[in-house]
Amino acid sequence: MIRADLSEKRVLVTGGASGIGFGTVSLFARMGATVAINDLPDNPELTKTVNDLRAEGFEVLAAPADLSDADGTREMVERAAKEMGGLDYLINNAGTPNTTNPIPPSDLDAMDEPFWDLLLSVNLRGPFRCTHAAAPFLKAASGAVVNTTSVAAFSGGGSSSVYCVSKAGLVSLTRELARALAPEVRVNAIAPGVVNSDWMCRFDGTGIEPESDQIPLRRIGEPQDYAEVMLFLCAGAGYVTGQTIIVDGGITL
Numbered sequence: 001m002i003r004a005d006l007s008e009k010r011v012l013v014t015g016g017a018s019g020i021g022f023g024t025v026s027l028f029a030r031m032g033a034t035v036a037i038n039d040l041p042d043n044p045e046l047t048k049t050v051n052d053l054r055a056e057g058f059e060v061l062a063a064p065a066d067l068s069d070a071d072g073t074r075e076m077v078e079r080a081a082k083e084m085g086g087l088d089y090l091i092n093n094a095g096t097p098n099t100t101n102p103i104p105p106s107d108l109d110a111m112d113e114p115f116w117d118l119l120l121s122v123n124l125r126g127p128f129r130c131t132h133a134a135a136p137f138l139k140a141a142s143g144a145v146v147n148t149t150s151v152a153a154f155s156g157g158g159s160s161s162v163y164c165v166s167k168a169g170l171v172s173l174t175r176e177l178a179r180a181l182a183p184e185v186r187v188n189a190i191a192p193g194v195v196n197s198d199w200m201c202r203f204d205g206t207g208i209e210p211e212s213d214q215i216p217l218r219r220i221g222e223p224q225d226y227a228e229v230m231l232f233l234c235a236g237a238g239y240v241t242g243q244t245i246i247v248d249g250g251i252t253l
Contacts, residue, residue, distance in 0.1 A: 006028060009033040011028050011035045011036065011089045012130075012134065014130060015038065026053070028231065035061075036083070038063040038065055092131065095167075139184040145185060150167040154252065186241040188237070193252065196223070215250060
């Protein structure tokens with residue numbers, strides 16, 4: 001595990017109650033940061049995550065909001081930053097496939113207007129909304145933003161064509177936000193491959209082990225694997241901005 005002293009640093013992690021988000025929350029909190037954890041208001045895992053980490057002595061707080069709600073998102077970011085006394089790092093991790101089974105590219109009927117609207121609102125406009133609201137706080141702290149995109153942005157094969165498009169858009173948005181917020185704020189992204197989490201590994205519930213044979217490093221990525229790259233991009237990497245780092249164990253080689 002890489003380490004950094006994040007004492008007195010303040011972090012907001014969206015989609016922080018599970019998967020990569022939870023791994024990032026846990027790592028940053030263990031490095032000494034105060035962490036605001038965003039997730040859906042009706043997600044019981046948000047309350048459990050906050051209570052569990054507080055019981056371990058970590059400085060965390062709940063920041064519930066649905067990122068498809070523009071006003072609610074802005075209010076959540078501003079409230080979290082003010083409660084923490086500022087904001088050093090923003091992790092735009094929240095996302096949704098909006099399907100429990102992969103949709104083949106040929107099934108155009110399944111990708112209707114409401115489907116497009118939700119994925120673009122959460123996966124692409126959500127990070128923009130959060131970054132827009134956080135920009136004054138991040139500039140004041142000379143902070144950093146890390147977005148979670150996907151290898152599907154480059155190779156396709158995600159849960160749907162719309163998901164791939166939304167994540168490809170986030171790669172482009174990362175570059176544009178890096179230009180917009182420079183020189184005070186660095187903006188980068190990671191592109192995860194297969195993740196050992198409840199909804200990102202497999203949609204059919206048959207397990208993840210067979211896929212590890214296709215990965216050069218011969219294992220599925222754990223949330224901590226991705227969180228460590230987030231930590232590097234926030235606490236280090238002082239001359240890196242506008243980049244997307246593929247973190248996939250070599251599966252896209």
